[in-house]
Amino acid sequence: MSEHDLVTRLRNGERRALARAISLVEQGGPPARAILAAAYPYAQAHRVGITGPPGAGKSTLVTALALEWRKRGVPVGIVAVDPSSPFSGGAVLGDRIRMQALGGDPGVFIRSMANRGRMGGLARATADAVTLIAAAGFPLVLIETVGAGQDEVDIAQAADTTIVVEVPGMGDDVQSIKAGMLEIADVFVVNKADRPGVEQTVRQLRTMLQLGGTSQEGWSPPVLTAIATTGEGCDQIVDAVERHRQFLTTTDLQARRALAAAERELSAAVHELILERLRGPRWAAFISEIASRRRDPYAAAIALLNGAAE
């Protein structure tokens, strides 16, 4: 089957074609690029990032939010970005197991990402999977990321709406994450709202948002509460995301975010293609010279890009 046929099939709703396309794209190379090129014109979807510290119950919340959108008749794609080993390539199954509540619903497509093992690789692979799921006709894609590193910020920046999940009464180091997450959050959710300290956490978040000023240009991120295990609060969260989606269309924010996302995608595509062209015997020789500190990386890169003998 050609790459073009595969994209035609996934656009016609064939789940196996979608799953196969994502796997092929993860492997990279010319087939991956052909698939993405064929899918790209149709990849319109609202991307919702869900991020926050470990233990915040993100997977459970994603499941509960997906059920709420399904109640409203909206097909939902889910991409779970699992922590995984850079050496084994293995992915933790926990999230997928928790998401079995959604299993068997043809209006739901779930993909758990394995690690591509390169710098920026996970953000890249995630963006590609979302592109294909969007092209398959899912108007909404939820992207769950674990932890709070640079990669999470990259993935959150690629989302149209970002939900940051907190829980009541975590340690004071969480304050620093909140600071890093303040500007990327469009909606705050304090999950596990049946635990003590929820009012205090809500109050702290609201204070921090006020101190941070209105960096969101007209959008005040709401601070909502939820009990993801029972679904409590999920209708308000879905309402808030829909309000934010509306808000984006009334400003030039959406256009600017799309340009920034396009630049990241172009930058990543350039990187992938140039590495493919440069890898070879000279590349290998330069690597050993860099490792033994006989040549610095920039001098090697300039020599490779100029194609010169030195």
Place this chain on the structure above:
Amino acid sequence: MSEHDLVTRLRNGERRALARAISLVEQGGPPARAILAAAYPYAQAHRVGITGPPGAGKSTLVTALALEWRKRGVPVGIVAVDPSSPFSGGAVLGDRIRMQALGGDPGVFIRSMANRGRMGGLARATADAVTLIAAAGFPLVLIETVGAGQDEVDIAQAADTTIVVEVPGMGDDVQSIKAGMLEIADVFVVNKADRPGVEQTVRQLRTMLQLGGTSQEGWSPPVLTAIATTGEGCDQIVDAVERHRQFLTTTDLQARRALAAAERELSAAVHELILERLRGPRWAAFISEIASRRRDPYAAAIALLNGAAE
């Protein structure tokens, strides 16, 4: 002052020259490359990554470990990778304030990283800062990373010895982080060992390490306990790092890690330089075509790299 003079001065122990060089390198461009090229041959140091979930007390542990190495007469460089906003560029001051215990000691150099705001940018900026600190004659550089995302894995991979910090009795989501961190950890530390549940956490980690097999080729990562606030357990952690450093020299592991690090540095340098060359009016035009889905990123990248009129 020329870039070469700056590197001569930082090699002679001038702290202000070192701080200035790191700031210049963070700005990127030709001066950054000249500084790194001049420093690169001298950038030998043992790189120790300290990573783990938020709230594990990593900053306090880094401070306590640095004090222990100072007792042994070893100069210590510290790079704290703060969470920070991709928009404001601001960095949280908390870590630096906690590290004031080390202030005024000329055998200690501390740098807190601001966010460069690009995909892979933080890992890049961190590696460059470590190169300069190593070139300034620090035989040991501690690199503290917050959270547990892809970026942390990238930074940990660039370290010679990686310490993964846990605390007793965190939520079950932490299990998944441990799974992701299992293969990159050379030393496990259960911090806050005066809290309940420490024996259970140590036992769980040892069981997971046994189940994971000996992926470390002859090195069994020790699971140690510490109370970073009092310094308890830090002498054993420093001993374990020194043993691991010795171990690396007896295998080809160090050589293979150096080659992998060199390839990452070369790849990043190629990316930086090619983007500098490609950015311009055509780049901007392609970005709007990608944003409006009239062109896919790979087609745009191929056209830019081929320099064709398309």
